[in-house]
Amino acid sequence: MENNTLLPEMLKIERIVNEAPNIKSFFFKHPLGSKPGQFAMVWIPRVGEKPMSIAGDDGKEFYITVAAVGPFSNAKHKIKPGQLVGIRGPLGNPFTLKGKNIALVAGGYGAGPMAFLAETAIKNGSSPKDIHYLAGARNKELLLFEKRMERLRVNVHLSTNDGSKGNKGFVTDILNGLIAKSRKTKQSIDGIFCCGPEMMEKAVFDIAVREKIGCQISVERYMKCGIGICGSCCVDPTGWRMCVEGPVLDKKQLSQVKEFGVYHRDAAGRKINF
Amino acid sequence: MKNIDLSTTLCGVKLRNPLVLASGIVDTTASSLIYAIENGAGAAITKSISPEPRKGHKEPIVHAAGMNSMINAVGLSNPGIDAAIQEIKDAKKRTKEPIIANIFASTVKEFGESARRISEAKPDLIEVNISCPNVDDEFGKPFSCDPALAAEVTKVVRKNTKIPVLIKLSPNIANISAIAKAVESAGADGITCINTVGGMVIDIETATPVLSNKSGGWSGAAIKPVAVKAIYECYRAVKIPILGMGGVLTGKDAVELLMAGAAAVGIGTAVYYRGISVFKRVNDEIEAFMRSHGLKTVKEIVGRAHLKNEPYESLI
Numbered sequence: 349m350e351n352n353t354l355l356p357e358m359l360k361i362e363r364i365v366n367e368a369p370n371i372k373s374f375f376f377k378h379p380l381g382s383k384p385g386q387f388a389m390v391w392i393p394r395v396g397e398k399p400m401s402i403a404g405d406d407g408k409e410f411y412i413t414v415a416a417v418g419p420f421s422n423a424k425h426k427i428k429p430g431q432l433v434g435i436r437g438p439l440g441n442p443f444t445l446k447g448k449n450i451a452l453v454a455g456g457y458g459a460g461p462m463a464f465l466a467e468t469a470i471k472n473g474s475s476p477k478d479i480h481y482l483a484g485a486r487n488k489e490l491l492l493f494e495k496r497m498e499r500l501r502v503n504v505h506l507s508t509n510d511g512s513k514g515n516k517g518f519v520t521d522i523l524n525g526l527i528a529k530s531r532k533t534k535q536s537i538d539g540i541f542c543c544g545p546e547m548m549e550k551a552v553f554d555i556a557v558r559e560k561i562g563c564q565i566s567v568e569r570y571m572k573c574g575i576g577i578c579g580s581c582c583v584d585p586t587g588w589r590m591c592v593e594g595p596v597l598d599k600k601q602l603s604q605v606k607e608f609g610v611y612h613r614d615a616a617g618r619k620i621n622f
Numbered sequence: 623m624k625n626i627d628l629s630t631t632l633c634g635v636k637l638r639n640p641l642v643l644a645s646g647i648v649d650t651t652a653s654s655l656i657y658a659i660e661n662g663a664g665a666a667i668t669k670s671i672s673p674e675p676r677k678g679h680k681e682p683i684v685h686a687a688g689m690n691s692m693i694n695a696v697g698l699s700n701p702g703i704d705a706a707i708q709e710i711k712d713a714k715k716r717t718k719e720p721i722i723a724n725i726f727a728s729t730v731k732e733f734g735e736s737a738r739r740i741s742e743a744k745p746d747l748i749e750v751n752i753s754c755p756n757v758d759d760e761f762g763k764p765f766s767c768d769p770a771l772a773a774e775v776t777k778v779v780r781k782n783t784k785i786p787v788l789i790k791l792s793p794n795i796a797n798i799s800a801i802a803k804a805v806e807s808a809g810a811d812g813i814t815c816i817n818t819v820g821g822m823v824i825d826i827e828t829a830t831p832v833l834s835n836k837s838g839g840w841s842g843a844a845i846k847p848v849a850v851k852a853i854y855e856c857y858r859a860v861k862i863p864i865l866g867m868g869g870v871l872t873g874k875d876a877v878e879l880l881m882a883g884a885a886a887v888g889i890g891t892a893v894y895y896r897g898i899s900v901f902k903r904v905n906d907e908i909e910a911f912m913r914s915h916g917l918k919t920v921k922e923i924v925g926r927a928h929l930k931n932e933p934y935e936s937l938i
Contacts, residue, residue, distance in 0.1 A: 355686065358827040389682075393830040397681040432828050434682075573684040577894045578696055579648035579669070585716075587657025589648060592898075615677035617650040617669075617701040 356391050356434030362409065363429055368489055370416045371457075373403060374427070380410040380438055384465035385543070385566055385596040388412070388437030389574040395423040399571045399591070401543070402438065403460030404467065413460045413492065439574050441596050443564050445469055447539020449530060453523055453552050454483045455544020459492035461566060462543055466502050476501040478535065480526055484519025484548065488512040519544075520551045527559055537561060546622055550609030553602055565602060566595045569612055580615070583607055626912050628905060630664075630920040632863055632886045633786035633811040635720050635746050637664035640880065640908070640920050641901050644867050644890035645670060645724040645749060645790070648898075650700060652712035658893075659719045662901030664886065666719070668706065670726035670751045673736060675702035680834040685823050690871055690895050691842030693821050695835035698726060703739050710743035720746035724790070725779075730771075734778035741783040748785050749865075750775065753792030753817040766792035766817070769804035776808035786811035788865055791852070793845075794820045798852045799859035806860040814865040814888070815852045819845045842891035843869045850882045857883025857925055871895055873907020880920065881927040 357378070365373040380388070382402040390412065391397040403413040427433070443465050450469065454462035466479050479502040485491045486509045497504045505522045506514025515522050523540070530537045540563035542552045549565050556563035569581035569590040576592035584607045588594060602608055611619045628639040643649060643658040643666040655666040678699025686692035700706060706723070713721045723745035727733040737748060752775050753766035765771045772789065779787050789805040791798055793816040802813050818839025823832045831837075849868025856864055866884025870876050871892040879887045892900045917923060 355688070356682075356825070356832070358825065391682055391832075393825065393828040396834065434825065434832075572678070572681055572696065572699075573694075575684070575894050576898070577647050577692075577694075577891070578683065578699075579650045579654045580699070582648060582651050582654040582657070584651065584653045585656075587648075587651070587653035587655075587660075589654075589898075613651075613701075616675040616699055618675055618705060 356389070356436050358432045359435050361427060361429050361431050361433060364427075367413055367492055371413065371490075371492065372416075373411045373413045374433075375409055375411040376433075376435065377409050378435070379407060380405055380435070381407065382410055382438035383442030384461050384468050385442040386438040386440050387574070387595065388435050388439060391434030391436070392423055392427070393432070393434065397434070399439075399574055401461050401566070402464065404464050413457065415457060436574060440591055440594060443541055443566075443596050445472060445474075445539075446562055449478045449480075449535045449537050450474075450539040450541060451480045451482055451523060451526060451537050453519055453540060453542040453544065454481070454492070455519060455548040456485055456490060457492070458543030458545075458566070459483050462541065463493040463496055465541055466497060466500055470500060470502075477503065479503065480505060480537070482507070482519050482522055482526070484508070484544070486510065518551070519548065520555060523552060523555055527555070527561070539563070542566070546609055546612070553599070553608070556599055557603075563599045564596050567597055567602075567605070567608065568595060570615055572615070580613070580617070625918055626909050627919045628909060630886050630924075632665075632865060633747060633788065635665075635786065637720060637886055639664040639905050640876065640886045641904055642722070642865060642867075642886050642888045643667055643901075644888035645751065646694075646696060647890040647893050650709070652709045652716060655713045655721060656716050657898065658901065659717050661898045662905055663889070664719065665722055665746070666713075667722040667749055667888070668710065668724050669700050670698045670724045671700050671703050671706040671736065671740060672698060672726050673703050673732055675705070676700055682833055683835075685832045685838075686842070689842065689844045690891075691840060691844040691869075692891055692894065693823055693833065693838040693840050694818070695833045695838035697835060703736060707740065707743040710740070710745055714744060722747040722749050722788070724749040724751050726751040730774050730778050733775050734782045737779040737787070738782040741785055745785060747788055748779070748783060749788040749790055749814055750779050751790050751817070753790050753794075764792055766801060767795050769800050772801050773804040773808035776805040776810045780809035788812040788814050790814035790817055791856075792817045793848050793852050793868075799855045802856040802860045806862050810862060812863040812865060813856060813860065814867065815856050815884070816845075816849050816868045819848055841868070842895070843871055845869045846875060846878070850878055853879055853882040853884050854927065857928065870904070873904050873909075873911055876904055876908050877911050877923060880923040881925070883925045883928065885924055
């Protein structure tokens with residue numbers, strides 16, 4: 349009956365890598381055993397605790413990638429290697445790899461779990477040429493893990509809203525193009541995975557429904573406990589807790605979550621429209 | 623043998639089984655209350671509803687040091703009574719099982735106002751939280767520490783609603799049965815025993831209190847003996863029914879609280895340790911116990927640990 353996901357493990361920050369201006373990765377030497385899509389509750393003593401998705405985990409070391417936005421992330425950016433941070437995890441349901449030719453669609457910081465998923469697919473025997481990493485961001489400064497994905501030799505498709513790198517526009521534009529192009533070959537896209545801002549995710553979901561392609565999407569909701577008791581991350585009308593039954597939902601589940609792409613709730617539980 | 627009846631009655635409200643989703647556990651929205659009921663709960667209680675929205679304490683709000691237990695200081699986050707009324711109305715539309723509204727306020731007058739307002743939503747019962755241990759800094763000692771204050775809150779709530787009222791008591795006092803007696807004479811229809819036990823956890827690696835609120839409320843297996851004693855004492859002290867809670871993880875735990883005198887049993891922390899399906903599982907375990915012990919109704923179990931004509935004073 350007992351498990352340990354509640355107990356924060358106090359871990360030393362092993363090293364810190366600058367990914368982009370104001371975006372850093374924090375590495376921990378610890379066999380967390382997480383899978384792409386899972387998250388950890390990250391506690392900075394006397395500052396606070398927040399859910400963070402795991403951006404990479406090779407079984408010996410894992411890391412989280414964070415932007416210096418808000419007091420919590422700013423505090424994290426002041427942290428130095430050697431400092432102790434509390435980690436509870438891995439938590440939540442991961443992505444389940446399905447399909448041969450897959451599109452991994454990342455928006456902003458959703459790049460972490462998507463890049464991690466690409467690595468996992470290859471580890472599980474997928475060919476890099478069957479994997480498409482689609483990353484979209486507001487501008488080139490916010491595009492993440494391009495080099496990491498190029499090293500894997502997967503197909504990298506980039507898009508920025510301002511056109512400072514890759515395609516100018518939305519990541520969904522390149523997804524539409526990729527699906528259409530793939531249909532003309534024998535490598536038709538048959539699996540879509542997505543993590544990013546919710547309106548982008550909703551657009552990706554609509555494409556998956558229209559094109560009848562299986563998809564899994566990570567749904568972010570306000571989380572306080574991370575272990576399914578506080579109820580902050582329950583969605584309507586199913587009542588599923590995104591920290592337990594989510595955050596990764598498949599197409600069938602998503603179609604039942606009527607609030608997806610419509611509203612979420614704040615710390616008090618008030619509805620806030622997207 | 624299909625003649626085992628798990629139903630029970632709490633303050634005149636019929637429950638299909640004795641398990642109730644405790645207040646504060648996944649219960650802000652209508653959908654989450656329904657989710658617990660779909661998973662087997664006989665009734666579901668909302669989070670404590672305050673007149674105005676509250677964001678609650680900063681995270682970390684929960685921690686467990688093992689022992690199938692946990693400590694929390696969520697800080698009574700809720701969307702406020704206006705939004706909560708809508709959520710309860712919605713929940714009532716979606717289920718036939720009882721929905722219990724838990725209210726909380728900072729003054730006696732506000733408790734009355736909240737009771738009147740929340741009755742608009744027609745919950746089956748109102749549970750009054752006079753005992754949250756996690757907001758002392760904000761509100762001073764809870765109303766549950768003083769029999770006269772507890773009675774005053776009960777009276778004003780009673781006056782402002784026709785719906786049966788449960789008063790939720792704190793174990794963090796010297797004599798819980800004195801409070802139980804006070805709220806009974808003030809007109810309470812039942813009591814909830816017990817709220818969480820005050821506690822604190824420090825991370826020794828960084829010499830830091832883990833919860834942002836520093837102290838919090840212990841729940842889970844570690845507090846079961848505290849709950850059993852409180853229920854046992856209150857059962858002797860008052861005639862009104864008791865909703866027992868504290869440390870119920872298994873069917874045997876539930877039976878123990880029923881035997882101490884609870885008419886129904888709350889489940890909270892176990893939602894973490896055994897998952898949301900805990901309600902179904904504990905019901906199955908209660909049924910198995912009843913079967914192996916030749917018991918056919920929950921009523922036969924309630925108060926079974928008490929000897930007939932045992933004087934109340936013998937306990938204290």
